[in-house]
Amino acid sequence: MNHKEKESVFLDLYDLYKEGELESESMEWMKQHEPLYQKNAEFLRSDSSTKRSPGAEEESKIRHMKVYLSSMYICFILLAIWMTVWFYF
Structure with missing residues (x-):
């Protein structure tokens, strides 16, 4: 050896x-x-x-992705509302 x-x-x-x-x-x-x-x-x-525990890094990545997707969803809704208001006025 x-x-x-x-x-x-x-x-x-x-x-x-x-x-x-x-x-x-x-x-x-x-x-x-x-x-x-x-x-x-x-x-x-x-x-x-x-x-950290072995799954902590994966959990962190998943949490980051959830926050990212939620913020994109909110931006899409706000854009849709703005376009609707802008279109009708």
Whole structure:
């Protein structure tokens, strides 16, 4: 395994390692590699707690589209009213 692969395995197993839910062989491997990758694992762990939920960006886009469509609808109605008033006078 190369360095990147080892780091990704360590990061994937880090939470289970901290909770003590790994088998003894895996725990030993994690203990051996902890000094190398713990800093990255702690950084990712703290960074993930500040991120928004996975669907938050999609919800934001949907909300933006709803506001855009509503404003276009209102503009169309106002234009129709203005044209009707302008046509009759």
